[in-house]
Amino acid sequence: MSLPHAILTALLEKPSSGLELARRFDKSIGYFWSATHQQIYRELGRLEKAGLIRALPAAPARGQKKEYEVLPDGRAALSAWVAEAGAPRPVRDPLLLRMRAAAVVGTAGLAEEIRRHLDLHRRQLAEYRAIEERDFPPERDSAEDRLRHVVLRGGIGLETFWTEWLTEALTAVGEPVGEQGNGRA
Amino acid sequence: MSLPHAILTALLEKPSSGLELARRFDKSIGYFWSATHQQIYRELGRLEKAGLIRALPAAPARGQKKEYEVLPDGRAALSAWVAEAGAPRPVRDPLLLRMRAAAVVGTAGLAEEIRRHLDLHRRQLAEYRAIEERDFPPERDSAEDRLRHVVLRGGIGLETFWTEWLTEALTAVGEPVGEQGNGRA
DNA sequence: TCCTCCATGTAATCTGTTACATGATTCT
């Protein structure tokens, strides 16, 4: 049940329409909670019916932009959710599974796939690092930005892990690594 | 579409019945691809209908154990799947989302949740390390076990990342860290 | 006018989760 809260968070940061949300999910928030526009529209409908958000007046017609803002009940619900307990997400990654399957049926074709992923994770890591330099320069690490920075550093840590692990996996599959380093100093 | 291939892999390693698979999924394979027994039964039915596995003769009655083995077509399908391309799983973690939401509505109650997760990840990490010592001692790192070892090291790397990040998150939320180290030398 | 893009949505399907139902075996 995280999607509604992801949406509430995004709307609190800035009232938006459905498509705007979908696009913002492709950036910041979507980095750790992705959603398609269909999911978002459905959820916006539910949140409105539940009285947690409301559409801003004007433009009730189809094909017209429709902006939503969070109501006090919505903010309260989000605040309560932050304190909720939940089990950590079990890992569920097809690539790890492919490695395991390859141990049984052979590694044919796997090296290329690993290399693809390695490339993608390196790009993502570079993107995060760029965001960090831009939004969180060492001098003004304000207290309020602290949490956002930690979240970003989570993304950086994950991508760093993947690039290192994939490099290790590539040698295990019997391929030379080549290319530049893993992006770490 | 990973579950059927997880099952094929498990069945190739050892022909099993539905519940045995479910239990094995709670161990090794489930560490990176979990599944309930209901999912497994449903999928076993599909795989059998597709001619990729078959039930071993004997015991066709309800409430009787029913073992499955992989047919040649099944092995071929798994082999083909290993070489398939797939996008990396986008990260989707409620705790990262909670941190982000906390940046907007406040961190009340969040520290305890972080501490809980930190504890769970430390346990998991210790478990993986124990398995590594038991199953992959430095002396006999055979070529065939290499892939399995890399997969396990993936789990270790992920849990290491989480323990480190959660420790960082805890200080950002304004709580002292305390307790022992993060498990790394 | 036609085409494209933006925006909002519906529908069908698949996956995952939770709860329940039923038969067989073993132990007391």
Next chain:
DNA sequence: AGAATCATGTAACAGATTACATGGAGGA
């Protein structure tokens, strides 16, 4: 016989994915 346990399933639903449908606005 009764209870506990093992084992195989069904049913109902929530969440996610993919494909498609509709309407408005702007430009060629």
